[in-house]
Amino acid sequence: MGTYIIVGASHGIGEATATKLIGAGHRVINIARSENPACENHVWDAASEDSLPTIEGPIAGIVYSPGSIVLKPFHRLTQADFQSDFQINVLGAVKVIQTYLPNLKQNGGGSIVMYSTVAVQTGMGFHASIASSKGAIEGLTRSLAAELSSLHIRVNAIAPSLTNTPLAAALLNSPEKIEASGKRHPLGRVGESKDIANLTYFLLDPENSWITGQIIGVDGGMGSLKPA
Incomplete structure (x- = not known):
């Protein structure tokens, strides 16, 4: 069994991924602002300049799940909005990967999974800041x-559409909003954390070791289908 680092295993997709890994007998290290009682925990905020904790020994995989949702008309977005999104989504990921790359090398290889958004491939109004930073994640993934x-060491990214997580709480805080958002997807519903966690687990699994450099949409068809 392997050791996996999940940045953000205390909520949402990161927590669902940790649950699957732990259920399969793996060790999961959670690096986040809050704890997951099922994991080994270290406190760190992707928006900060704080150093990451030292982790000893080989690591089989890294999942970087912090994100942001700042949806505003372009003329209302500030430089600070763009900088904050870039810090959380991109620079935080860079710092984590650079810090723990030696651990992956000790393991003789492994898997890195990051998250983009359907809004990079599919132009969406009010998404300029988040799509810009997640577009950088796609470039980082391939490079x-x-x-x-x-x-x-394999590197892949998952590009979800709107997913029912604490990060999206303001957009999905009523049954009516959930239903309306679901209707915009060809499959008729919004995503759940487990939908994304299932693919994350698949990409981490050494059994699936011939997949790298991919941006994979898990978006209810939003990014590629036009319903009849």
């Missing part, structure tokens, strides 16, 4: 996948 392939 690292190429650079780290000789080390047998």
Whole structure:
């Protein structure tokens, strides 16, 4: 069984992924602002300049799940909005990967999973800031996948549509909003944490070791289908 680092295993997709890994007998280290009682926990905030904790020994995989949802008309977005989104979504991921890359090397390879958004591929109004930072994640994913392939380290990203997590609480805080958002998806519902966690687990599993450099949509068809 392996050891996995999940940045953000205390809520949402990260928590659902941790539950699957722990259920399969793996050790999960949660690095987040709050604890997951099922994991080994270290406190860290992706929006801060704080150093990451030192983790000893080989790591089989890293999941970087912090995110942000700042939806505003472009003319109302400030430089601070763009900087905050970039810090949380991109620079935090860079810092985590650079810090724990030696642990992946000790393992003789492994898997890194990050998260983009359907709004990168599919232009959506009011998404300029978040789509910009998540677009950078897609570029980072492909670049690292190429650079780290000789080390047998795989790098992939998942691009969800709206998913029912604490991060999206303001957008899905009533049955009416959930129903209306669901109707915008070809499959007729919004995503759940387990929908994304299932693919995350698949990408982490060494059995699926011939997949790298991919941006995979888990979006209820939003990014590629136009319902009849």
